[in-house]
Amino acid sequence: MQVTNILILILGLGLFAFYLGRGRSLALAKPLGGIRHIHSLPSYYGAHVALWCALPSLLLLGLWMIFDGPLINSIVLKSLAAGGMVVESSGESLLMNKITNLAQGVLPRKSADPELVAAADLMLRLEVISRWSLTALMMTLSLIGFGWSWSRISSSFRARPRVEKVMEKLLLACACVAIFTTLGIVLSVLFESIQFFRSVPIDDFVFGLDWSPQTAIREDQVGSSGSFGAVPLFVGTLLISAVAMCIAVPVGLMSAIYLAEYASQSVRGFAKPALEVLAGIPTVVYGFFAALTVAPFLRDLGASFGLSVSSESALAAGGVMGVMIIPFISSLADDVITAVPQSMRDGSLAMGATKSETVRNVIIPAALPGIVGGIMLAVSRAIGETMIVVMAAGMAAKLTANPLDSVTTVTVQIVTLLTGDQEFDSPKTLAAFALGLMLFVVTLMLNIFALQIVKKYREQYD
Amino acid sequence: MTKPVNTSVNTPVKSPVNNLEKVRKSLGRRNRSEQLFRWYGRLAILIGLAAVTVLFTDIVSKGHGAFRIAYLQLEVEYNKDLIGVDNLTDSEQLVLGNWQAVPKQALRQQFTDVSGRSDKRKLYGLVSNGAGFDLKDRLLANPQLLGTKETVWVLADDDIDTYYKSWLDGEPYAARLSDKQVKWIGELHDQGKIRLQFNSNLFTRGDSREPEQAGIRGAVMGSLFTLLLTLMLSFPIGVAAAIYLEEFAPKNGWTDFIEVNINNLAAVPSIIFGLLGLAIFINFFHVPRSVPIVGGLVLTLMTLPTIIITSRAAIKSVPPSIREAALGMGASKYQMVMHHVLPLALPGMLTGAIIGMAQALGESAPLLMIGMVAFIVDIPAGFNDPATVLPVQIFLWADSPERAFIEKTSAAIMVLLSFLIVMNTSAVWLRKRLERRW
Numbered sequence: 001m002q003v004t005n006i007l008i009l010i011l012g013l014g015l016f017a018f019y020l021g022r023g024r025s026l027a028l029a030k031p032l033g034g035i036r037h038i039h040s041l042p043s044y045y046g047a048h049v050a051l052w053c054a055l056p057s058l059l060l061l062g063l064w065m066i067f068d069g070p071l072i073n074s075i076v077l078k079s080l081a082a083g084g085m086v087v088e089s090s091g092e093s094l095l096m097n098k099i100t101n102l103a104q105g106v107l108p109r110k111s112a113d114p115e116l117v118a119a120a121d122l123m124l125r126l127e128v129i130s131r132w133s134l135t136a137l138m139m140t141l142s143l144i145g146f147g148w149s150w151s152r153i154s155s156s157f158r159a160r161p162r163v164e165k166v167m168e169k170l171l172l173a174c175a176c177v178a179i180f181t182t183l184g185i186v187l188s189v190l191f192e193s194i195q196f197f198r199s200v201p202i203d204d205f206v207f208g209l210d211w212s213p214q215t216a217i218r219e220d221q222v223g224s225s226g227s228f229g230a231v232p233l234f235v236g237t238l239l240i241s242a243v244a245m246c247i248a249v250p251v252g253l254m255s256a257i258y259l260a261e262y263a264s265q266s267v268r269g270f271a272k273p274a275l276e277v278l279a280g281i282p283t284v285v286y287g288f289f290a291a292l293t294v295a296p297f298l299r300d301l302g303a304s305f306g307l308s309v310s311s312e313s314a315l316a317a318g319g320v321m322g323v324m325i326i327p328f329i330s331s332l333a334d335d336v337i338t339a340v341p342q343s344m345r346d347g348s349l350a351m352g353a354t355k356s357e358t359v360r361n362v363i364i365p366a367a368l369p370g371i372v373g374g375i376m377l378a379v380s381r382a383i384g385e386t387m388i389v390v391m392a393a394g395m396a397a398k399l400t401a402n403p404l405d406s407v408t409t410v411t412v413q414i415v416t417l418l419t420g421d422q423e424f425d426s427p428k429t430l431a432a433f434a435l436g437l438m439l440f441v442v443t444l445m446l447n448i449f450a451l452q453i454v455k456k457y458r459e460q461y462d
Numbered sequence: 463m464t465k466p467v468n469t470s471v472n473t474p475v476k477s478p479v480n481n482l483e484k485v486r487k488s489l490g491r492r493n494r495s496e497q498l499f500r501w502y503g504r505l506a507i508l509i510g511l512a513a514v515t516v517l518f519t520d521i522v523s524k525g526h527g528a529f530r531i532a533y534l535q536l537e538v539e540y541n542k543d544l545i546g547v548d549n550l551t552d553s554e555q556l557v558l559g560n561w562q563a564v565p566k567q568a569l570r571q572q573f574t575d576v577s578g579r580s581d582k583r584k585l586y587g588l589v590s591n592g593a594g595f596d597l598k599d600r601l602l603a604n605p606q607l608l609g610t611k612e613t614v615w616v617l618a619d620d621d622i623d624t625y626y627k628s629w630l631d632g633e634p635y636a637a638r639l640s641d642k643q644v645k646w647i648g649e650l651h652d653q654g655k656i657r658l659q660f661n662s663n664l665f666t667r668g669d670s671r672e673p674e675q676a677g678i679r680g681a682v683m684g685s686l687f688t689l690l691l692t693l694m695l696s697f698p699i700g701v702a703a704a705i706y707l708e709e710f711a712p713k714n715g716w717t718d719f720i721e722v723n724i725n726n727l728a729a730v731p732s733i734i735f736g737l738l739g740l741a742i743f744i745n746f747f748h749v750p751r752s753v754p755i756v757g758g759l760v761l762t763l764m765t766l767p768t769i770i771i772t773s774r775a776a777i778k779s780v781p782p783s784i785r786e787a788a789l790g791m792g793a794s795k796y797q798m799v800m801h802h803v804l805p806l807a808l809p810g811m812l813t814g815a816i817i818g819m820a821q822a823l824g825e826s827a828p829l830l831m832i833g834m835v836a837f838i839v840d841i842p843a844g845f846n847d848p849a850t851v852l853p854v855q856i857f858l859w860a861d862s863p864e865r866a867f868i869e870k871t872s873a874a875i876m877v878l879l880s881f882l883i884v885m886n887t888s889a890v891w892l893r894k895r896l897e898r899r900w
Contacts, residue, residue, distance in 0.1 A: 258503025384731020
């Protein structure tokens with residue numbers, strides 16, 4: 001039986017159990033003189049039965065889905081080993097892939113190794129057994145849970161507190177998804193990175209100046225080892241982010257100041273949402289715009305001045321990224337500027353300062369922590385931005401600070417290393433996870449720091 | 463204007479006069495700098511607005527052409543011998559049939575003076591190489607046509623389409639055509655046998671290597687399935703988490719830790735979620751690659767922080783008096799939340815969910831990691847079919863070398879943007895409509 005079918009079946013059973021439980025409590029209440037005489041409302045009795053019916057078997061389903069795949073795989077591998085086949089631990093995943101493909105009929109059976117075909121058959125058999133035993137176990141659990149909770153329904157049974165306690169635990173579990181996500185991110189990038197750093201020393205990675213992750217197929221080929229010095233990627237990322245900030249910070253900040261301090265209500269009502277349109281445009285659209293409109297335009301412009309501008313210049317990618325970040329900075333800066341107390345403005349204006357002097361000498365200094373925090377959040381966005389640079393920046397890792405040249409970034413390399421088919425244990429793939437780790441750590445630090453600053457600043461004026 | 467006021471005759475107050483002089487002298491400069499500052503502000507706003515305008519006009523000017531596509535009028539004959547089919551119910555014959563021969567023969571009859579292999583090849587290049595299969599579908603829908611002749615409009619090749627459109631606009635782009643092909647198109651145009659029609663392929667077909675046959679239907683369906691799963695998972699989980707954090711959570715370290723986590727996840731680069739999906743869902747749980755299930759899971763984790771944060775704001779905006787009244791009437795805490803707070807906060811939560819979905823619809827970077835970037839012709843029919851999504855389709859087309867794909871990409875972007883505009887305006891409308899002021 002398919003997992004989705006089991007799921008639907010169990011949910012249906014739960015619903016059924018709800019009505020049965022509710023019906024029973026109503027039947028109990030009737031001779032007593034109405035539902036006032038039982039402890040909880042009838043729906044709570046129903047919910048109690050339904051929870052007992054559905055929850056344990058759903059938990060079992062979750063556990064089963066985690067452990068069933070690896071277990072079947074190990075049994076299949078053992079059967080191969082018992083058949084006299086030598087399975088090296090490095091070739092295991094490749095072999096398993098082959099067997100799974102055979103079992104699913106993706107690979108033709110005729111041309112395959114008979115031992116593997118046998119293994120694939122075993123795998124299919126085990127899967128069928130696993131699914132049916134899962135169904136049987138879940139049904140039994142459901143029925144036991146149903147029967148037990150059904151028998152407990154009585155006029156003095158405290159159904160409501162019990163149901164509420166379970167619901168609260170469920171809510172807590174949902175809130176913990178965020179923690180599990182963070183944990184998942186940390187574990188996934190950390191484990192693969194540690195594996196990567198086993199084959200490539202960490203200082204070669206962090207301080208190395210040469211990036212060419214192509215590992216050769218033959219031993220004697222040039223550059224067969226591949227070199228993983230990530231400094232050119234860091235420099236490229238910083239260069240593009242710097243270009244983006246050069247555009248986004250002045251424009252975003254000035255528009256926030258103008259909107260908060262000068263603009264009339266009607267101008268603000270029109271310009272603020274219009275600027276925020278920029279934030280809602282998908283990054284792939286910016287990437288297309290950067291690669292097909294801005295980059296050729298800059299190249300032609302450069303050519304007319306006699307400058308050679310690469311058609312994948314950091315300027316084009318960074319510039320478009322800057323445009324994307326404008327609304328981010330302007331709305332954050334707008335928030336902190338409007339949060340500056342009116343009394344500070346009035347004080348400054350009363351002393352005879354002009355509006356711009358007030359802004360420059362009073363409001364900006366007062367709002368500075370918030371603005372800096374906002375800019376840091378924007379930098380972390382620029383560093384982690386992917387689609388624009390994948391489409392508009394280069395692939396070749398060059399160590400240069402010239403914005404007219406083409407550079408590559410951390411995110412571009414992650415995408416190029418990981419798209420398409422890949423085996424999981426080559427240093428090339430693992431390098432992407434090491435880059436991901438760097439990216440995660442850097443953006444995390446920027447975010448935590450920035451959020452701290454913004455929070456402190458808010459408390460100051462609240 | 464102001465007279466210095468002498469409080470005593472003997473001590474003339476000198477310094478205020480000087481300061482006033484100073485202030486008066488500097489006023490001109492200060493006012494000029496004030497004006498300059500204002501202009502900087504206006505300039506910044508104008509740059510922002512100009513960026514919006516340029517972006518939209520660029521996309522629209524590149525993409526509007528893709529909604530119409532060139533068709534050629536041909537006199538085709540469904541000749542049994544030519545196709546090699548005499549029974550339309552025999553599936554083997556249908557597969558083996560030489561369908562492309564039909565438009566080829568029609569072209570030879572249209573241009574009787576063409577001879578020689580290379581010229582003929584160029585002639586056949588006028589129609590799309592999928593034209594024969596379109597005719598096959600037409601024949602299967604109308605079996606009585608077998609053996610007869612009719613005049614139909616067939617799809618032109620993408621190079622012809624590009625040239626014809628640019629020629630109509632007055633700046634012909636013939637780089638990929640030979641002089642003879644240009645001449646033939648001129649003749650066809652004079653006879654009224656080439657025209658632009660509404661490009662229904664764009665909305666009814668999946669991806670293709672041939673620009674004239676490529677459509678966004680597959681990507682739109684993929685996006686739909688992915689978003690459906692994202693919504694089904696992230697909305698309940700997000701709302702539940704928000705309810706817990708706002709109403710039930712004790713103030714302790716654990717709750718703070720959850721909060722810090724949520725705030726950080728909202729700012730983690732989206733590509734990191736792709737790495738998570740690859741390592742955890744695909745490698746550990748063996749969820750198949752390229753399917754809406756894995757895409758939906760990754761996007762769920764990505765949009766969850768947004769939904770939690772907006773839902774918490776919605777719950778916070780429900781006044782405490784409602785809570786106190788419910789508790790005062792004897793409701794339990796859980797009943798108070800479910801019966802009173804949640805219904806009142808729901809409009810705000812829905813707005814947040816729509817915004818989160820709009821974000822997920824436009825997201826492509828994490829999906830590149832989990833294999834939703836494959837070239838997929840078939841239109842996905844469920845959560846378990848290989849699929850791609852609209853933004854990734856845009857990415858794939860933008861990478862294609864054919865010139866006609868630029869137009870298609872822009873058209874796909876226009877479709878994506880219109881979906882986003884609809885979602886965001888409905889969020890704004892919903893907020894205006896359902897918002898309650900307390």
